[in-house]
Amino acid sequence: MRRGFLAGLDTPNSRPKSSSAKAPQHPTKRTPLAPIRPPPVSVADSAPPTTLTPIPNGHVGCCERAKTLPPPQPVIFQVPSKASQPDGTITTCITIPEAREKLLSKGPYPAIDAQEGCRIRVVDVPGKGKGCVSTGAIPRGALIIRERPLVIAPTVMAFPGNFDRIVAHAMSADARAALLSLNNCYEDKIIGVLRTNNWGIGALPGHDAPYGGTGAIISRINHSCAPNALFRWNEEMFAAEVRALRPIRRGEEVTMCYVPELEGYASRQERLRDAYGFTCTCEAVDGLRAQLEGLTSHSDELPDARLWGWARDTRARDDALLGALEQQVAIMEQELYVRPEGWLTVARALVKIYCALGNTVAARRWAVCAASYTRAATGTDGGWEAVARNPEQTVWWGVRVKAGLR
Numbered sequence: 001m002r003r004g005f006l007a008g009l010d011t012p013n014s015r016p017k018s019s020s021a022k023a024p025q026h027p028t029k030r031t032p033l034a035p036i037r038p039p040p041v042s043v044a045d046s047a048p049p050t051t052l053t054p055i056p057n058g059h060v061g062c063c064e065r066a067k068t069l070p071p072p073q074p075v076i077f078q079v080p081s082k083a084s085q086p087d088g089t090i091t092t093c094i095t096i097p098e099a100r101e102k103l104l105s106k107g108p109y110p111a112i113d114a115q116e117g118c119r120i121r122v123v124d125v126p127g128k129g130k131g132c133v134s135t136g137a138i139p140r141g142a143l144i145i146r147e148r149p150l151v152i153a154p155t156v157m158a159f160p161g162n163f164d165r166i167v168a169h170a171m172s173a174d175a176r177a178a179l180l181s182l183n184n185c186y187e188d189k190i191i192g193v194l195r196t197n198n199w200g201i202g203a204l205p206g207h208d209a210p211y212g213g214t215g216a217i218i219s220r221i222n223h224s225c226a227p228n229a230l231f232r233w234n235e236e237m238f239a240a241e242v243r244a245l246r247p248i249r250r251g252e253e254v255t256m257c258y259v260p261e262l263e264g265y266a267s268r269q270e271r272l273r274d275a276y277g278f279t280c281t282c283e284a285v286d287g288l289r290a291q292l293e294g295l296t297s298h299s300d301e302l303p304d305a306r307l308w309g310w311a312r313d314t315r316a317r318d319d320a321l322l323g324a325l326e327q328q329v330a331i332m333e334q335e336l337y338v339r340p341e342g343w344l345t346v347a348r349a350l351v352k353i354y355c356a357l358g359n360t361v362a363a364r365r366w367a368v369c370a371a372s373y374t375r376a377a378t379g380t381d382g383g384w385e386a387v388a389r390n391p392e393q394t395v396w397w398g399v400r401v402k403a404g405l406r
């Protein structure tokens, strides 16, 4: 059974409680498709690692009890310190001494303004337990919530047998109650809650290993294979952020994808069942998703050299580069695909092409798209809003026209 980022480290409590339940048959017949990324490396397949590959953004079935790794030396401490922020959420960090020093020396971290960063509320969602719905309309790229986690912990670690008790003891009564109120699809108490609710935050300063963060509200966000929101760890603020991947209506459920979206339907379902104990019934399927992987421009943006070559090539047609990009756009729209990396490879190239062609309307449209996806992924627009305002100011503007090609 392969689960999250680890396989072969099963313990009696490391399977979701309901994972043995037979999955309901999906109404449509689906063809399993090859994953876009190589399968995760199993720790059990190799010697105990000295460094671990940081997990990509997104949910992971994590915080495994490992039997084969050396005894852990976790340190548990609070960030930011109670003294610096008496009223804010204090994060209980489980890490190694080197990371502790780095994290504490980078602080004090700015306070989180709960009003600025919370456009969702937790409600009961039929068939999913609790979930989050938006309290108002949210444009693409906008901040939905910024939250300091209750706990951050490595997702791969040999946790000691008394881990639950040690962590619970280290936390304040309120934080412990908030953590333990979260959904838990495992038998283990705290490790189970972390595994059910962690979002990948990547490596910590001082420890090149994958970590996950669990938050009181962010961890209530349910999964969709066609999500409308994206998780991001803001290291400077020591906070988790969720941003909109497309415009979200007031009252709409906010969802994020717990698994790689381009992976085949069967594989996504398997991961969700194995790590989170549920079968996804959402609409997003695989019709054309595999083709996104095949389109070179999905992972490799058209290089500027090629764009310049086309822009100055008297024999090339104006639409020579547009066909593949438009095909990709059509597939992404049809498949409800919203990952910024896919859209940005297309949008950035289209801005340049339409600038070269001197097409203000189209250049602006794609610059707005690039700005909002960049904001969703990074928290800033990356300069694309200025391009959207004045595409004529870019170096690409009218290149084909100036070259006497039109």
Ligand SMILES: C[S@@+](CC[C@H](N)C(=O)[O-])C[C@H]1O[C@@H](n2cnc3c(N)ncnc32)[C@H](O)[C@@H]1O
Residues within 6 Å of the ligand: 127, 128, 129, 130, 131, 182, 183, 185, 196, 197, 219, 220, 221, 222, 223, 224, 276, 277, 278, 279, 280, 281
């Ligand atoms: C991180 S929690 C999300 C919040 C959770 N629904 C709650 O009540 O706190 C993950 C768990 O939510 C449930 N869940 C998330 N997405 C779901 C979905 N699309 N369909 C059914 N259950 C889902 C599963 O039980 C999963 O283990």
